[in-house]
Amino acid sequence: MHLIMILNALAVAWWLRSSWNQPQASWSLRWGRSLFLFLFPPLLIFMTAIAVLFMGPQGAMGGITGSVSYVVALIYMAFFAILCIKLAFQGWQSVESARKCPLVNLGDKRARLLQTGALFAGQIGFWQPELVVSQGLVQTLSPEHLESVLAHEQGHHYYRDTFWFFWLGWVRSCTAWLPNTEPLWEELLALRELRADGYAALQVDPLVLAESLLLVVSTSPVLSEICCAALGSSGAGDRLEQRIEALLAPPEPIAEAQLQSWHGFLLAFLPLVAVIFHS
Template identity: 90%
Template sequence: MHLMMILIVLAVAWWVRSSWNQPQGNWSMRWGRSLFLFLFPPLLIFMTAIAVLFMGPQGQMGGMYTGSVSYLLALIYLAFFAISCIKLAFQGWQSVESARNCPLVNLGDKRARLLQTGALFAGQIGFWQPELVVSQGLLQILSPNHLESVLAHEQGHHYYRDTFWFFWLGWVRSCTAWLPNTEPLWEEMLALRELRADGYAALQVDPLVLAESLLLVVSTSPVLSEICCAALGSSGVDRLQQRIEALLAPPEATQVSQFQSWHGFLLALLPLVAVVFHN
């Protein structure tokens, strides 16, 4: 019975992920839909594994006997989740340590780590309290106005705690790469993250100046690991036109109702109901 429940959940997760298509609508609509399609299937699978593990390898459910195969599968999958988290956490710690080895510099009223490279780079490196990291090439090439716009963008990443939330989303990505549309959804959320930070910066600096900074920085290859990192150009060249068009268009609200964003995820808890029918 447990094996049947696992197969049903896998089919539902596959179907939900397969329903993704090209993004449409404003920022709020795209973010809510992409986040649900990205996160709901893994959460449903995870809750099912927790339920199976809690019910144990023996017993009955719905008049049918349960076996140890489903219990072993759930145990293996949860162990894989744990190992992936530890691996990403170690890689993130390496990125943070690498940033902390860079010297501190003052940029007006902000302090930043100076990366000794000619590449154009600016990003937040860390977990809950990230540090601003800028490259020597960025300080040498950008004008004061362009540099101010870049720092405003990075302040947006800090404000929304992007390094923290996208560490966990990256963990989900690594654990469910076998599900359909994992990479397109991941790229979509990275692009939306950058659009949100751009919108935050556009309230403080001239959007046209920020767009010019994007043209300079996004074309540069990343110089640090993207784990625990939120950089100005991390969404890639493919999304550059979309970001510039958003900056030049009238601003739109980028906040999403908490209820609208999260109430659908309660459905992922349904597998835990099966525990009641197990004996």
């Protein structure tokens, strides 16, 4: 019975991920659907594994022992934990590397100055990230363009993108074998940047921000993307074109996440109900 639970969870997760296609809708609809299809399948698998572990290897449901499914669930949970520790360590290394950079004042903001000629600006850290800019960015951009870049990075700070996308990146690593993991991840990255662009466009000229974006994404990333939210993220190909078009178009309101939008995720906790009826 326990093995059937695991197989059912895997089948539902695979089916949901396979149903995704590139949406052409408003920001809020794209964000809600992409986040659900990205997060719900692994959450369902995770909850199923927890339920199987709680029921133990000596399951009595249907008269079938659950030792095999228990071992499978235990291995999968260990895999989740190891990946989390690995990503956390890599993120810590990124934070420590950023903290070695000297502090500078950029107007009313303080930032870490990265000694490189590449054009880079990003938030580095977890819940309370630090602004990191490169020497090349400060020397190359005009004060107006630099202000637009800092406004974009303030958007990442406001939405706590480094924190939330660390956990989403962990989910990405754990479920790389599911269909559409990479397209959904790229979609969420693009929507994250559109949200930060929208935040900045309320404070600076969108055209100036678009010009800054074209300059910054022309250079390769200089830091790991783990625990990092940078202006140039997801800037290749049609993603860059999409961001430029959004900046030049009339601003689209970006609604805050509503409680009811999370109701669908409660279905992922259904496997835990089986623990109550287990003997």
